[in-house]
Amino acid sequence: MNKICVFCGNPPENKNKEHVLPQWLLKMTGNPNRVVKFGNNYLEGKEIIFSWKKFTVPSCTKCNDKYAKLEGEVRPIIEKLCDKTEINSNEAIKLLDWLDKVRIGLWINYYYLEKNKAQINPRMFIENRMGRKDRFMQVQFLESNKKSDGLNAFGVETLSFQFNPSCFGLRINNILILNGSNDFIISENCGFPFPKKIESVENGMLSLKDWEYNRTVSKKISGLKLLKGVLTVLQPIHTEMNYETNYFNDSYLIQNCIDREKRIGTLFRFADDGVIPIYDLNAELYFESVKGKDIKIIGELIAKVYEGQNAFLSKVISGKEETFEKTIELNKKHIEFYKEYHKNFA
Numbered sequence: 001m002n003k004i005c006v007f008c009g010n011p012p013e014n015k016n017k018e019h020v021l022p023q024w025l026l027k028m029t030g031n032p033n034r035v036v037k038f039g040n041n042y043l044e045g046k047e048i049i050f051s052w053k054k055f056t057v058p059s060c061t062k063c064n065d066k067y068a069k070l071e072g073e074v075r076p077i078i079e080k081l082c083d084k085t086e087i088n089s090n091e092a093i094k095l096l097d098w099l100d101k102v103r104i105g106l107w108i109n110y111y112y113l114e115k116n117k118a119q120i121n122p123r124m125f126i127e128n129r130m131g132r133k134d135r136f137m138q139v140q141f142l143e144s145n146k147k148s149d150g151l152n153a154f155g156v157e158t159l160s161f162q163f164n165p166s167c168f169g170l171r172i173n174n175i176l177i178l179n180g181s182n183d184f185i186i187s188e189n190c191g192f193p194f195p196k197k198i199e200s201v202e203n204g205m206l207s208l209k210d211w212e213y214n215r216t217v218s219k220k221i222s223g224l225k226l227l228k229g230v231l232t233v234l235q236p237i238h239t240e241m242n243y244e245t246n247y248f249n250d251s252y253l254i255q256n257c258i259d260r261e262k263r264i265g266t267l268f269r270f271a272d273d274g275v276i277p278i279y280d281l282n283a284e285l286y287f288e289s290v291k292g293k294d295i296k297i298i299g300e301l302i303a304k305v306y307e308g309q310n311a312f313l314s315k316v317i318s319g320k321e322e323t324f325e326k327t328i329e330l331n332k333k334h335i336e337f338y339k340e341y342h343k344n345f346a
Contacts, residue, residue: 006108007063009125014061019053020105021151022071025078026052029151029173050113052151057109067101067126074098081139082173089267089281092233096137099170099179100130106156107165124165131264132239135181136221138229140301141290142174149173155305158334159327160313167308169301176301178229182312185222189275190268191215191256192236193247198316206316215252217268217275223311226270227304228294230287234275236265299338306334 005012006020019026026032032053077091087095104126111122142148154169155161161168167180183206187194195208219226226232239262247253256277258266267278269285278285310328 003058004108004122005060005063005125006057006105007059007067007126009122009128010060012058012060016059016061016064017056018059018064018067018105019056020102020109021052021055021153023053024071024075025151025172028078028082030149055109057105057112063127070094070098070101078172081175084141084287086284086286088284089233089278092137092231092267092285093235093281096135096179096233096235097131099137099177100135100181101126102170103156103165103168103179103181104129106153106168107161110156110162132237133181133183134186134234134236134238136179136186136232136234138178138226138233139231140176140178140227140229142171142176142298143295154302155309158306158309158331160306160309160331163324163327164309164313164316166312167305169305176298178226178301178304178308180221180224180308180312182222182315185224185312185315186234186268187236187238188212188214188222189218189220190234190236190265190277191217191252192238192265193253200316213247213250219270219275221311222315224304224308227296227301228288228290229270230290231285232270232288233278233285234268234270236268238263238265299340303335303338306331306338 003012003015004010006018023032033051035049035051073094077087077095080087080091104124108122108125150171150173152169152171154171156165156168164182166182166185167178170177170179183198184194191214193211193213196210196212197208199207199209201207221234253263254260256266258264258281267281268275269278270288272288310331313324313328
């Protein structure tokens with residue numbers, strides 16, 4: 001396979017290596033030289049074992065330097081969350097950018113590690129994917145009597161993730177972050193326009209039909225029912241979509257966009273039983289209380305990653321229905337495993 005830069009998608013200039021999960025994060029969560037399991041190579045039937053420190057992808061030196069600033073900005077945000085300290089909306093948006101970067105970076109990394117098991121031609125790279133589509137993030141505090149160091153990426157090993165890197169989970173010590181991003185996955189529940197029918201056509205382009213626009217908010221996320229987390233934020237983004245004129249000039253969209261020209265929505269959050277927009281991006285985002293029946297074992301939380309992948313893969317009509325159905329069935333086994341295995345250790 002030809003080497004491509006994880007950021008720009010071109011052959012790397014002044015070839016460099018990008019740590020998909022940065023060195024500062026590896027050190028924060030344990031020994032950066034530790035060896036971990038990354039699932040199975042479906043083509044060779046072998047388990048993938050790799051050192052976190054060597055978990056790198058090709059990049060241009062210039063591209064690598066450009067995105068190094070984001071790492072410096074996100075580190076204190078992650079440290080705040082690990083200390084159970086509130087962050088503000090601007091920091092949440094910065095964290096969503098970083099999660100876009102990590103998710104696509106992991107996708108490209110598995111493309112190399114598993115020798116393109118999905119037989120795809122990558123068209124998405126960090127530069128053309130970060131901050132371009134609907135996205136959400138949920139933070140869960142993993143209750144423990146003592147600090148538990150560790151780093152795990154969930155969902156990135158699946159065939160579903162190779163077809164559509166829409167959803168993954170990242171455990172960082174005592175927090176778990178569920179992150180998802182895909183076309184129109186949260187537009188409806190934030191009151192934004194959305195197509196009821198999405199069809200994949202030539203070269204991965206989408207045909208969008210049967211538009212609806214209700215201007216009402218709800219907790220519905222494209223067939224995925226989230227559990228309660230301490231912080232759940234959503235951001236509708238239609239940067240790559242063409243609106244009808246009446247949508248573009250609509251007062252609701254004007255009010256709820258932080259960049260109207262690029263169609264980037266403001267931040268929304270789950271609050272008690274509803275969804276509310278955040279207009280003061282410097283305001284702290286309070287943590288919701290998760291107690292009683294809302295407290296779930298970690299396996300149930302992780303299972304939501306695989307449920308999200310299935311929900312988002314099912315949303316798009318393509319010529320690969322049979323393959324996608326098999327992929328969804330494989331994910332159901334992951335869901336069953338995490339729910340049952342971790343139940344035994346609750």
